[in-house]
Amino acid sequence: MDSRPVLFFDSGIGGLSVLAAARALLPQMPVVYVADSAGFPYGTKSEAEIAARVPALLGRLAERYRPRLIVIACNTASTIALAAVREALDVPVVGTVPAIKPAALVSKTRVIGVLGTNATVRQPYVDDLATRFAADCTVLRHGSAELVELAEAKLHGHATDPARYAAILDGLFGQPGGARIDTIVNACTHFPLVGDELAAAAPRPVSFVDGSAGIARRIAFLTQGEGWPEAAGDGRAVFTASDATTEALAPALARFGLTRRETL
Structure with a gap:
């Protein structure tokens, strides 16, 4: 052993x-x-x-x-x-790394949202993943430090406001073309910890994927x-x-x- x-x-x-x-x-x-x-x-x-x-x-x-x-x-x-x-x-x-490849495999509308930290979404690494695995998709990105704080707060046992999740998701859905997003990549490992809250706050049903x-x-x-x-x-x-x-x-x-x- x-x-x-x-x-x-x-x-x-x-x-x-x-x-x-x-x-x-x-x-x-x-x-x-x-x-x-x-x-x-x-x-x-x-x-x-x-x-x-x-x-x-x-x-x-x-x-x-x-x-x-x-x-x-x-x-x-x-x-x-x-x-x-x-x-x-x-x-x-x-x-x-952001699960852009599996997101591209399941997206029907070919519009994918990438939700991560500010540092992650601006990386050339993400550009490369989108080019290699989602070349036929529109890939929209939004960085949120607040969502990290919300996940930390939840695990500390604190209540969080549903309106804050809706406002964060609007950073994706509110972009040009965002109304067609059907799949969102949780490109921060904190975000699946508030997966239920994100799904409830989404303006319509979407799939959330991550690499775990x-x-x-x-x-x-x-x-x-x-x-x-x-x-x-x-x-x-x-x-x-x-x-x-x-x-x-x-x-x-x-x-x-x-x-x-x-x-x-």
């Missing part, structure tokens, strides 16, 4: 949406979940800040926890720093043939800064199997 964990990394709690899909497929997987709370949020930072911070921090985490595989469960960090992390670390690294299931399958592929413990045990949640806010997350973290908490 191999007790080395899979390390999931995000700026906050958004990566829990990826962890949930991976745990459903690999229930015996030992997990270390890292939230860079000292650097949160990433979506409003510059590319230079993220490109410098993420590889250095993941290097420290790899030394400390000796993971068999690292999942960057953050679209912003992946679209900016994934290549640099892979070059720097001698461990397999799985990134999270594909990431889970990729983890399974890269670890096939490796031993797993008989049981996953208590997952570990690690924060780069800790305060009363992170302490309040304990009930939500426990629902994802993360019952131990520590600060880096």
Whole structure:
């Protein structure tokens, strides 16, 4: 048996949406979940800040926890720093990128919305994905830092205003051609955590897609043939800064199997 964990990394709690899909497929997987709370949020930072911070921090985490595989469960960090992390670390690294390809496969109207952070939606990486996988589609984008805050608030147990979700979605539907959107890519791992709220706030039924299931399958592929413990045990949640806010997350973290908490 191999007790080395899979390390999931995000700026906050958004990566829990990826962890949930991976745990459903690999229930015996030992997990270390890292939230860079000292650097949160990433979506409003510059590319230079993220490109410098993420590889250095993941290097420290790899030394400390000796993971068999690292999942960057953050679209912003992946679209900016994934290549640099892979070059720097001698461990397999799985990134999270906007699910434009699966969205193009299901869209009937050929108009797709990409809902992400401000940093993600402006990346050339997104241009490349749209060109490669959705060349016959109109791809509209909207960046929202507020939606990240709403997802964090929900997992902290706070009520959120439905009108705020409707206003955010209007950033897509209100664009020229937006009335024809039938599929929205949740291009931030925080956003599936408020998937029910987004669906309820949409002016009409649309499909929401994200990459969590594909990431889970990729983890399974890269670890096939490796031993797993008989049981996953208590997952570990690690924060780069800790305060009363992170302490309040304990009930939500426990629902994802993360019952131990520590600060880096």
